[in-house]
Amino acid sequence: MPTLITWLLALMCAALSSASWALNYDLQPRQIAENTWVVIGTTEDFSRQNGGDIVNSAFIVTSEGVIVLDSGPSRRYGEALKQKITEITDQPILKVINSHHHPDHFFGNQAFLPAPILSLEATQRLIAERGETYAENMYRLVGDWMRGTEVVVPTQTIQPGVEEIGGHRFEWFAFSGHSGERADLVLLDHTTGVLFPFDLVFYQRAATTPDTPGLEIWLQDLERLAQMEFRQMLPGHGEVVSDLTALKQTSAYLAWLHETLQGAAAEGLSSSEVMRLPIPQAFSELAQVRQEFERSVTHLYRHYEQAVFTQ
Amino acid sequence: MCKRKSWAACWSRAGLVVALAISPLVAAQTEDSVMWDYTRKMFIGDATYSFDERIRVELPSFAEDSMQVPLGVDASGLNEPIQQMIAWADYNPIQHIFTYRPQAGVLPQVSLPFKVQQSTPVRVAVQLTSGEWRVGSGYVDAAGGGCTLPSESRMQDDWVSSLGQISAGRFSRASGDRFKLQVMHPMDSGLVANIPSFYLEELQVRRPSGEVLIQMQLSPAVSENPVITFDTATGAADVTLWLRDNDGNEFERAL
Numbered sequence: 237m238p239t240l241i242t243w244l245l246a247l248m249c250a251a252l253s254s255a256s257w258a259l260n261y262d263l264q265p266r267q268i269a270e271n272t273w274v275v276i277g278t279t280e281d282f283s284r285q286n287g288g289d290i291v292n293s294a295f296i297v298t299s300e301g302v303i304v305l306d307s308g309p310s311r312r313y314g315e316a317l318k319q320k321i322t323e324i325t326d327q328p329i330l331k332v333i334n335s336h337h338h339p340d341h342f343f344g345n346q347a348f349l350p351a352p353i354l355s356l357e358a359t360q361r362l363i364a365e366r367g368e369t370y371a372e373n374m375y376r377l378v379g380d381w382m383r384g385t386e387v388v389v390p391t392q393t394i395q396p397g398v399e400e401i402g403g404h405r406f407e408w409f410a411f412s413g414h415s416g417e418r419a420d421l422v423l424l425d426h427t428t429g430v431l432f433p434f435d436l437v438f439y440q441r442a443a444t445t446p447d448t449p450g451l452e453i454w455l456q457d458l459e460r461l462a463q464m465e466f467r468q469m470l471p472g473h474g475e476v477v478s479d480l481t482a483l484k485q486t487s488a489y490l491a492w493l494h495e496t497l498q499g500a501a502a503e504g505l506s507s508s509e510v511m512r513l514p515i516p517q518a519f520s521e522l523a524q525v526r527q528e529f530e531r532s533v534t535h536l537y538r539h540y541e542q543a544v545f546t547q
Numbered sequence: 548m549c550k551r552k553s554w555a556a557c558w559s560r561a562g563l564v565v566a567l568a569i570s571p572l573v574a575a576q577t578e579d580s581v582m583w584d585y586t587r588k589m590f591i592g593d594a595t596y597s598f599d600e601r602i603r604v605e606l607p608s609f610a611e612d613s614m615q616v617p618l619g620v621d622a623s624g625l626n627e628p629i630q631q632m633i634a635w636a637d638y639n640p641i642q643h644i645f646t647y648r649p650q651a652g653v654l655p656q657v658s659l660p661f662k663v664q665q666s667t668p669v670r671v672a673v674q675l676t677s678g679e680w681r682v683g684s685g686y687v688d689a690a691g692g693g694c695t696l697p698s699e700s701r702m703q704d705d706w707v708s709s710l711g712q713i714s715a716g717r718f719s720r721a722s723g724d725r726f727k728l729q730v731m732h733p734m735d736s737g738l739v740a741n742i743p744s745f746y747l748e749e750l751q752v753r754r755p756s757g758e759v760l761i762q763m764q765l766s767p768a769v770s771e772n773p774v775i776t777f778d779t780a781t782g783a784a785d786v787t788l789w790l791r792d793n794d795g796n797e798f799e800r801a802l
């Protein structure tokens with residue numbers, strides 16, 4: 237007959253295992269091209285249920301080592317990603333890339349140290365400036381998933397241009413539409429034809445606008461991206477596509493947002509009135525669209541109002 | 548000037564956070580919360596009142612920027628002339644947001660941005676000409692964030708040079724004229740160490756004759772450089788906007 241102590245131990249083990257199970261990221265890397273793996277996140281908002289697994293990450297296994305594209309929302313995510321990479325290849329981590337400064341894209345950095353962490357110069361500066369605030373917010377939003385996570389500012393900067401690494405011909409670009417002046421990295425892998433526009437493109441999820449320098453700038457960026465030759469594209473959020481579907485969807489949504497805010501300002505609507513405007517059918521299926529629209533009014537409407545004021 | 552990431556941070560540092568044990572979500576829906584009794588007495592005393600859903604209190608579902616939360620109030624559904632409307636946020640360290648007194652010909656609706664310390668019910672008590680009070684409620688969730696995190700407030704360092712500058716627009720609408728204005732003012736709450744309160748406290752819209760069309764009292768809970776809208780029932784012809792802050796500075800311009 238089991239003693240009280242064995243019962244207690246059994247209970248404790250059960251409690252511990254269920255707790256750690258609950259905080260496991262179930263990352264499923266999927267190969268989409270030669271040496272190229274993607275990990276697709278949900279199209280939800282941050283929550284204590286998803287631990288911030290709302291973002292896409294990827295890695296490219298070159299003959300010189302693995303290049304990790306975005307490290308996820310937490311140290312724990314970074315560790316899970318690293319674990320999956322080691323199950324797939326013996327190659328060491330060559331470098332980690334942070335596409336931009338938003339917290340779902342860089343808080344896994346810690347897990348990859350001492351590998352070099354690279355980003356555009358503007359991104360390095362933004363992470364240094366805002367990292368701590370983002371960390372506080374992330375702890376509040378996803379809770380325990382963040383345990384042990386600290387800000388790791390990118391250790392090196394990337395210069396836009398062509399770079400040959402381990403049999404791949406990469407081209408890096410600096411865009412501005414989603415994150416600010418030259419703060420959006422884009423990668424085109426000429427060897428595989430995979431284009432990584434990161435958060436310049438959202439698919440089946442409404443785009444977020446807290447740091448856009450202006451929707452018109454973002455729309456111009458998307459026009460430039462549409463000219464690039466690629467075989468597959470991995471948006472920052474949402475599924476892989478092999479054509480312009482995702483890019484056109486983001487572009488149509490942002491164009492609608494721009495025209496709506498402009499029209500509302502011309503009619504003299506208040507922010508709270510704008511927030512209640514209907515979302516057209518074409519975008520009503522985008523995940524988080526009502527919330528993101530409200531947020532975008534907060535981020536952007538003032539600039540549209542300024543344009544119609546008389547001094 | 549408060550050089551900070553959010554009013555929440557400032558207010559917290561000042562140690563004036565209202566401690567609460569009850570769930571704000573529940574409190575928003577019910578009148579019998581501790582805060583409701585407390586704030587109601589603060590603004591309408593022991594007067595009798597009733598809740599009235601025709602008073603619309605429009606708020607975003609959550610405060611993306613806790614320093615700029617757009618609030619829209621519309622009591623036109625009451626179909627009765629009103630004396631005044633008083634708006635406050637139960638859980639703010641400075642609860643009062645504004646008191647609005649529209650005269651004949653002005654619609655009982657107004658919008659402006661305010662600051663929130665935390666998730667809070669927002670109350671609007673409307674006093675009818677009969678003296679009776681009707682109350683509308685709204686609720687704003689103040690947890691925000693994400694890729695999805697708020698943009699940081701872009702504070703101007705040279706606010707002195709723009710102090711009191713007024714931008715304005717006038718729009719014709721089916722019901723009359725919509726006025727929208729923005730006044731540059733730091734709207735300091737006085738709750739931040741070493742920064743005394745400095746805010747617009749009175750606003751009037753006047754006819755050339757001096758007759759007052761709108762009278763409004765603002766509190767330091769109103770956001771920095773606020774954009775305010777109000778509506779007249781008919782074309783209002785020539786009107787002048789006048790404001791005064793708690794340092795006695797006066798600002799004026801034709802609308």
Ligand SMILES: [Zn+2]
Binds near residue numbers: 336338414435444694
């Ligand atoms: Zn982003």
